[in-house]
Amino acid sequence: MDISPELVSLIVDSTNKAIPSIQNTDGPLLSFIAIEAADGTRGDKSFPNGTNDDDIVGVASIEGVQRFALLSSGTMQIGTD
Numbered sequence: 001m002d003i004s005p006e007l008v009s010l011i012v013d014s015t016n017k018a019i020p021s022i023q024n025t026d027g028p029l030l031s032f033i034a035i036e037a038a039d040g041t042r043g044d045k046s047f048p049n050g051t052n053d054d055d056i057v058g059v060a061s062i063e064g065v066q067r068f069a070l071l072s073s074g075t076m077q078i079g080t081d
Contacts, residue, residue, distance in 0.1 A: 007067050010036050014069045017044070031072035037064045047072070 014034040022029045031047040033056070047055055051072060059068055 004067075006036070007069075010034055010042070010067055011069050013042070014044075014071055018071045028073045029071060031070065033059050034069045034071070035059060035062070035065055036067045038066045039064070 014032075017034070018029055018032075031049075031051045032044050033047070033051070034042065034044045036042050045059060051070060056070060059065065
């Protein structure tokens with residue numbers, strides 16, 4: 001499986017955001033989805049109560065979404081167009 005450099009960059013940035021949010025805590029990582037648009041802009045959407053398939057489909061269906069990474073409770077799922 002070939003992973004694009006852009007997706008690797010999104011995953012690295014997302015992981016770098018996630019690590020400090022759980023460092024020195026006893027709590028789990030609060031779910032968030034990092035999103036990259038076709039024009040290269042990035043943002044994220046928080047899901048403090050966790051995610052389900054509908055949440056992921058909803059983010060993937062946003063117009064202009066090029067790629068996204070879901071980080072939740074120490075696991076990562078990725079998706080691309």
